[in-house]
Amino acid sequence: MRWLLYLTMVLLYVLHNDLWFWDDATMVLGLPIGLTYHIIYCVVASGMMFLLVKYAWPRGLDVEAE
Amino acid sequence: MTLFIIGTYLVLVLLVGALSHRLFRGTGEDYFVASRTIGPFLLLMSLFGTNMTAFSILGASGEAYNRGIGVFGLMGAASAFVIPCVFFVVGTRVWALGKRHGFLTQAQFFRQRWESDALGLLLFVVLVALVVPYLLIGIMGGGITLNQMTDGWVPQWVGGLVIGGVVLLYVCYGGLRGTVWANALQTLVFMMLGAVAFYVIVGKMGGLTEAFGRMADLKPELLVRGDVIHPVNWLTYTFLPLSAGMFPHIFMHWMTAQRARSFQWPLILYPLCILVVWVPSVVLGVLGHVSFDNLHGPAANSVLVRLIDLHAPGILAGLLAAGVLAAVMSSLDSQVLAIGTMFTQDIVRHYGFNDQMSEKQQVFYGRLFVVVILAITYVISLVSNRSIFGLAVWSFTGFAALFPVMVAAVFWQRSTKEGAFGAILSVAILWIYFFLQGWQTPGYTVGGTGVLPVAVMVVVSSLVLILVSVVTRPPKQETIDAFFTTPQQIGK
Numbered sequence: 159m160r161w162l163l164y165l166t167m168v169l170l171y172v173l174h175n176d177l178w179f180w181d182d183a184t185m186v187l188g189l190p191i192g193l194t195y196h197i198i199y200c201v202v203a204s205g206m207m208f209l210l211v212k213y214a215w216p217r218g219l220d221v222e223a224e
Numbered sequence: 225m226t227l228f229i230i231g232t233y234l235v236l237v238l239l240v241g242a243l244s245h246r247l248f249r250g251t252g253e254d255y256f257v258a259s260r261t262i263g264p265f266l267l268l269m270s271l272f273g274t275n276m277t278a279f280s281i282l283g284a285s286g287e288a289y290n291r292g293i294g295v296f297g298l299m300g301a302a303s304a305f306v307i308p309c310v311f312f313v314v315g316t317r318v319w320a321l322g323k324r325h326g327f328l329t330q331a332q333f334f335r336q337r338w339e340s341d342a343l344g345l346l347l348f349v350v351l352v353a354l355v356v357p358y359l360l361i362g363i364m365g366g367g368i369t370l371n372q373m374t375d376g377w378v379p380q381w382v383g384g385l386v387i388g389g390v391v392l393l394y395v396c397y398g399g400l401r402g403t404v405w406a407n408a409l410q411t412l413v414f415m416m417l418g419a420v421a422f423y424v425i426v427g428k429m430g431g432l433t434e435a436f437g438r439m440a441d442l443k444p445e446l447l448v449r450g451d452v453i454h455p456v457n458w459l460t461y462t463f464l465p466l467s468a469g470m471f472p473h474i475f476m477h478w479m480t481a482q483r484a485r486s487f488q489w490p491l492i493l494y495p496l497c498i499l500v501v502w503v504p505s506v507v508l509g510v511l512g513h514v515s516f517d518n519l520h521g522p523a524a525n526s527v528l529v530r531l532i533d534l535h536a537p538g539i540l541a542g543l544l545a546a547g548v549l550a551a552v553m554s555s556l557d558s559q560v561l562a563i564g565t566m567f568t569q570d571i572v573r574h575y576g577f578n579d580q581m582s583e584k585q586q587v588f589y590g591r592l593f594v595v596v597i598l599a600i601t602y603v604i605s606l607v608s609n610r611s612i613f614g615l616a617v618w619s620f621t622g623f624a625a626l627f628p629v630m631v632a633a634v635f636w637q638r639s640t641k642e643g644a645f646g647a648i649l650s651v652a653i654l655w656i657y658f659f660l661q662g663w664q665t666p667g668y669t670v671g672g673t674g675v676l677p678v679a680v681m682v683v684v685s686s687l688v689l690i691l692v693s694v695v696t697r698p699p700k701q702e703t704i705d706a707f708f709t710t711p712q713q714i715g716k
Contacts, residue, residue, distance in 0.1 A: 175459060190447040200499045216317070
């Protein structure tokens with residue numbers, strides 16, 4: 159699970175580079191699609207962090223800190 | 225009325241700083257890292273509030289005015305992904321080491337990690353030098369806001385002075401605990417008022433569809449990235465948020481966390497908080513053309529404040545201006561406290577000047593150092609006419625290029641002090657070189673290729689760190705043991 163999540167992080171980084179909407183001025187949800195895409199991207203990033211916290215949290219940090 | 229509301233807000237911030245002083249436990253650790261007792265909510269507010277500066281409010285809107293909607297993805301969405309990853313991968317581990325060894329500053333951490341006194345001193349000098357342009361945008365942002373919102377009644381130089389003075393007062397009085405509480409208040413203020421500003425101004429423009437419809441006629445090139453942003457430039461911008469892993473003020477806020485789990489909610493919510501702040505800034509920056517189509521160069525820094533002044537009624541204008549100042553001050557305070565702490569811990573105490581000084585004198589000299597740095601920054605702000613966004617990018621470039629040193633310290637046992645020295649020196653040399661090459665060229669890229677200097681610097685500092693480390697003697701085993709706990713030891 160941990161490695162799958164790390165791979166998803168790489169995929170998310172790749173998805174940040176949305177060349178496919180570079181010159182597209184279509185309006186989606188009242189905003190240009192290039193902006194709407196990155197708003198959704200932030201929501202997905204938050205979901206990604208939730209999964210990382212839940213399934214890939216570095217256990218033992220509190221013990222290590224003592 | 226606007227000035228009265230802003231004045232009231234500044235007094236409120238001072239009161240919060242003063243009230244938090246009542247919680248002061250009278251120890252150095254409490255003054256510098258709030259006794260490491262900060263829970264998830266305050267940690268989120270302070271980490272996020274500290275990272276949202278004049279850059280995110282005035283700089284982002286000004287840059288969006290010039291470069292369009294792409295600015296959100298360029299820095300906002302990139303930060304929403306990269307910064308929580310940095311906190312997750314590096315921040316939590318540095319927190320654990322900091323708590324175990326009692327670190328308060330980065331110099332202490334690196335000095336002990338690589339058994340080198342000189343490394344700590346070099347890092348102190350480099351970090352303070354890089355913080356100056358970051359402080360500069362706060363002072364400039366405060367001055368611009370007060371000047372615009374009072375229709376020039378408060379000159380920019382007075383505005384910068386007032387904001388710097390208020391921050392200095394509550395930081396010196398409340399320490400990090402005061403800063404954390406003031407940050408929480410200010411972060412909530414600027415997030416809420418940012419949303420209100422967006423709603424009111426876009427409403428006055430006839431709604432989003434109407435406003436963007438007018439933009440499509442006026443400046444269609446700003447609704448796409450097109451030729452305004454080069455794809456290579458876009459890609460290399462993603463290196464800049466790595467700077468969050470090396471900011472001295474972020475390091476100090478990491479150290480305040482009560483436990484590792486205190487980081488969890490801040491990590492999850494950070495990207496959503498970015499949305500709340502950056503979307504209004506960028507959209508309003510772009511839509512600024514509907515109301516003002518003649519702001520050239522650094523004048524675009526003030527587009528958001530001008531929109532508030534034009535579209536929001538009296539009391540609301542004052543409140544929204546207070547929101548902008550909240551964002552400015554919530555970063556300035558942590559930066560100011562961080563450099564004061566670094567001077568007290570890394571110079572005065574480390575080099576034994578404390579033997580000849582009382583505790584009071586040490587605090588006095590720490591504050592004096594902060595005043596000197598702020599005074600230098602203030603003088604530069606009087607002659608600087610640069611874009612806030614551009615200035616911040618230069619500061620972030622240096623910090624991001626130092627990030628490989630942090631990664632090596634935490635994850636690579638074999639890394640050596642010589643490797644770290646080489647990496648830091650390469651950053652200093654390349655930063656000066658690129659700055660001299662590009663400081664007079666807005667949007668400078670290496671050889672006009674679209675590649676930001678930060679990308680070259682991160683690669684070079686990583687290579688230097690690796691190559692020098694493998695040919696020099698590794699740290700002592702006892703040092704490695706102190707910094708790298710095995711999974712068996714922590715019960716994985």
